[in-house]
Amino acid sequence: MTDPTAQTTSAVPELQLDRVAKRYGDNLAVRSITAEIPAHKVSVIVGPSGCGKSTLLRIISGLDDPSEGSVSFEGQLVTGVPEGLAMVFQDYSRSLYPWMRVDKNVAFPLSKVPKKEREERVREALEAVGLAGRSHLYPWQMSGGMQQRVAIARALASRPKLLVMDEPYASVDAQTRGDLEDLLLRIQRQLGITVLVVTHDIDESVYLADHIIVLSTPPSIVAETIDVDLPHPRDHVTTKTDPRYVEIRSHVTQLLRHRELRAVEDAS
Numbered sequence: 544m545t546d547p548t549a550q551t552t553s554a555v556p557e558l559q560l561d562r563v564a565k566r567y568g569d570n571l572a573v574r575s576i577t578a579e580i581p582a583h584k585v586s587v588i589v590g591p592s593g594c595g596k597s598t599l600l601r602i603i604s605g606l607d608d609p610s611e612g613s614v615s616f617e618g619q620l621v622t623g624v625p626e627g628l629a630m631v632f633q634d635y636s637r638s639l640y641p642w643m644r645v646d647k648n649v650a651f652p653l654s655k656v657p658k659k660e661r662e663e664r665v666r667e668a669l670e671a672v673g674l675a676g677r678s679h680l681y682p683w684q685m686s687g688g689m690q691q692r693v694a695i696a697r698a699l700a701s702r703p704k705l706l707v708m709d710e711p712y713a714s715v716d717a718q719t720r721g722d723l724e725d726l727l728l729r730i731q732r733q734l735g736i737t738v739l740v741v742t743h744d745i746d747e748s749v750y751l752a753d754h755i756i757v758l759s760t761p762p763s764i765v766a767e768t769i770d771v772d773l774p775h776p777r778d779h780v781t782t783k784t785d786p787r788y789v790e791i792r793s794h795v796t797q798l799l800r801h802r803e804l805r806a807v808e809d810a811s
């Protein structure tokens with residue numbers, strides 16, 4: 544028998560997008576996005592380059608306003624950066640301060656937290672990303688993948704409920720990317736946080752996601768949402784040869800190739 548309490552909890556979306564549209568001058572970037580991001584899961588927004596993924600993340604994070612529609616985080620309308628939300632950007636090299644050692648970089652957003660707790664959180668966060676013992680290094684002494692782990696640690700140090708990532712692994716090599724994907728899955732399951740990742744990479748979307756939101760060509764709408772029922776823990780060999788993985792991957796590929804989708808959905 545199912546536990547009714549658990550059902551109620553999981554039924555409340557962490558994040559709700561209601562007919563979000565964004566216009567830059569004459570350019571309609573996002574037509575209308577309605578979507579729910581479930582709590583304690585990994586959701587992935589996948590779509591072609593230029594379809595408005597970064598725009599959507601900025602709106603979700605309260606860094607930009609929608610032209611129409613609204614975003615709610617835990618039932619509250621988002622009007623500024625919500626407490627409990629942390630963001631990791633694609634360009635980690637620009638998000639870290641080169642003159643600060645790793646521990647100072649991670650501690651940087653925690654200036655209001657008392658020193659002892661701050662140090663504890665930094666230690667925890669670095670441990671979570673496998674960088675315990677590297678806190679004395681400078682970012683320029685680290686590989687790209689390690690720098691991105693520092694950026695993730697910094698986001699985790701704020702103990703977010705929702706971790707938002709914009710193409711976080713786009714600038715690292717394939718091997719490192721695979722390792723970072725596994726790291727993210729492990730952290731998400733350890734901490735039980737809600738994760739929202741944006742990517743244009745179909746493999747990454749299926750591998751990471753419990754829930755995929757496929758966007759159309761711009762101006763974007765939701766082409767389809769897909770629940771990914773692949774078992775955890777996942778790994779790059781077993782998961783990616785699972786017939787269900789192959790099936791979902793093909794389906795997402797088809798959706799993204801289907802350029803006419805936009806016109807069909809115009810009426811909605």
Ligand SMILES: Nc1ncnc2c1ncn2[C@@H]1O[C@H](COP(=O)(O)OP(=O)(O)O)[C@@H](O)[C@H]1O
Pocket residue numbers: 567570572590591592593594595596597598599761
């Ligand atoms: N600050 C901005 N000012 C004007 N146009 C923008 C701005 N940000 C994004 N755009 C436009 O909005 C569209 C979507 O961009 P973006 O959200 O970066 O897409 P994606 O992240 O999916 O590649 C593009 O046409 C882009 O040129």
Ligand SMILES: [Mg+2]
Pocket residue numbers: 596597598710
């Ligand atoms: Mg982008």
